[in-house]
Amino acid sequence: MNSPTPQFVPSRLSIYEPIHQIGIWGENFKRNGNPNTSTSLIVEVDNKLENESETTSHEMLAPTNNYEQEASKPIDKIQRRLAQNREAARKSRLRKKAYVQQLENSRLKLIQLEQELQRVTQQGLYMGGVLEGSHIGFSGTVNSGIAAFEMEYGRWVDVQHRQICELRTALNAHISDIELRILVKSGMGHYFELFRMKSTVAKADVFYVISGVWKTSAERFFSWIGGFRPSELLKGFLKLLITGETFSFTTQASNLAKGLFNKVLVPQLDPLTEQQILEVCNLKQSCQQAEDALSQGMEKLQETVSSTVAGGPVAEDSYIPQVATAMEKLEALVSFVNQADHLRQETLQQMSRILTTRQAARGLLALGEYFHRLRALSTLWATRPPEPSLP
């Protein structure tokens, strides 16, 4: 397997491939220092082929005069050579398959890295704007806090997606309320997990959380103090739950359901009772009030920081005291992020108190599906065809 010889053998596909191509597959694997899992696959294939072909390898690399003397050899030698050729061709195909597999994995990895790079670049631009000229903006602990969060959040999104699919399947399958309750609880707990994660990273760098660079662009568009706006959520919920729409998001269904409020078409629906509708409306109002209070608090903080930074004489060059004082005031941002998440958490919990298990499951599914679609929107946006260049 180590020294290729330029022998030409017919393969099953009647394409004459030099035997040394097998060496090429092998060399490619050995040369490519890809730290992927794919290398293990290739090593496996390599080993398998090595083991199988131990007996034939030497014969394949026999001196060239074998081929030239072929006509004078007895029939069984010809048969043996044909078998070797078949063997070689088969191995070649297997190697090619493994190589293509490796290419595919590398391609996926490349796409992931590009996305990662884009995200980090955005983050880098945002950080670079804070401290000009220095590419190491923050201390190691801050960077590691952010890096840890990014990894955890990536996992969080994956688990979220899995949970949504589970919910959808469960609602389709009409599982028992007890089992559904478990899914609802874990779904809610998953959101609370995110709030905990955010609280931790907010201590490292609160601007990171508030800026929303960790989210996709469409999600960021709707961001309010580092996350979703609870009252907006409720508006969507209300429409969904009042009409008793099924968990499948179809615009036809929702339009139909709007017009047929009292006529429930699908048996598994359980629309809200009037009492529930009242409670959800109250919740929405309370939510709105709490949000307004927090928003106004944020405005006050902005005013405070702004006036602190702007304070003091401009004529002098020294601004350290003002900036230092402003730094202290910015600490309050951490509280705002925590309070906003606390509000989100309380809203979710109150919703789960008002709704039945089944309704809560549908609500969670709708919520998760909504964010999933926002993320899809972001991806679509990122890959849209480029604008034609101006003349």
Add this chain to the structure above:
Amino acid sequence: MQQAIPYKSWPLPCIDATSHRARSTTTLGHNGRGKDVLNIVSENAVIVLARKGCCMSHVVRRLLLTLGVNPAVHEIDEENEAGILNELGTICKGTENNKMVQLPAVFIGGRLFGGLDKVMATHISGDLISVLKDAGALWL
């Protein structure tokens, strides 16, 4: 400081049933010691204890305002903060909040109610209005 009417001896609601209770003054910058602060607390149906220029106290105030309550706000200077919190901590040990009092702290009906967390949670669950009514901070 004006002579405030002690909370305990407040009369029944005034004639105009739809009006809110008489606005309590927003006391400012009094370097009150623990005892003084306690007096103030017991004199108001709703009072918010906060650091000076704290934006969270602004949040609490705005929230209570939307419910129709104008809370008194007592600002604590940094140097007095530790002392006052200690005093409040020992006095409020009887209530369910055994941990240290956090600022901003909301007192309803002369008793420590909690921080912004508690106020938000109670508001979302819909119980805040009844709590305020019970304490006489809200009529209607």
